[in-house]
Amino acid sequence: MKKLNLRNLHRDFGYFYVGLIISFAFSGILMNHRNDWHPEKYTLETKEIQVALPDEKNFNDDYAQKITTELKITDKVKRHNIRKGTFKIQFENTEVEIDIETGKGEIISFIKTPIINQAMFLHKNTSNWWIYFSDIFGLSLIFIAISGAMMVKHGKHTFKRRGWKLALAGIVFPILFLILS
Template sequence: MKKIKFRNLHRDLGYFYIGLIVSFAFSGLLMNHRDAWHPEKYTTETKEIEVKLPEESEINEKFSEDLGKQLGIDDKMRRHTVKKGDFKISFENHDVEIDMKTGKGEIISFVKTPIISQAMKLHKNTSNFWIYYSDIFAISLIIIALTGTIMIKAGKFSWKNRGWKLAVAGVIFPLIFLFLLG
């Protein structure tokens, strides 16, 4: 009788969460490679510019914000840097890159990638609702995993004979990466 209840719970939770599991896996893959390619946004326009820049010591946050406004950029500024002779300003939907010596540069405009941008928000969202929902999801995954351990009948491939060893290996594997790469 217990096996039937666990089997039903396992099945129903699995069906209920399959969409979220796939969404999380998809957005996780995108997040893992966001430094190599910017899956959340893509370039829509590159515009050449030429501006007169002050000395590097005079470039600060206020100057960067004001320059963005002069260039017609109205979205929020994230950061500015001066490195290796290049002045860079990063905005939410634009990047500005200017050569410090010549004043020549470009404005790169971005647009959010449909569906991919929204999927990546699954991993970034910090609203209370989403945190609690994610907690319920995590607990449900634990329940799915534990109920799955008793579904295989006794024998060569049962939890008792083989499954627990693979589960321990599944815990040890990421720990090795945490300690070796961390």
């Protein structure tokens, strides 16, 4: 029987997961900026509207549903709120924004952006099989990191001489970020 070669195992795990690593990194970058823009959606249509608004105290679920019916929007209401003088209703593929002073607003319709939408789904998927696969992936990344650190055995660039400092910095940086944010 052939002896288990750490270098070959590290290489093969790396090759196996390279596509997933790139996908997760790409979707993670997109997820970091999801509040700044709609990375999974792009605007298909914007339509100007004018509506009669009730008193601000009546901006509730019933009113959001009433506006939805009046504007002939078939999506289910996800959430609504008032922010900076604008009444916003969010749906799966549509947003409605109405100025609470004038009643003028717009309906913004979105469609899913190919590839980006599917990549971001990786980070949001909660099915059991994907969770187990992601756990295995996480453990494999730990293995890849540790086995990679152990591969260089001689010279001035070993983990023992130099690598541990960089690894420590890699651990300290996110901890500092969590403490300072």
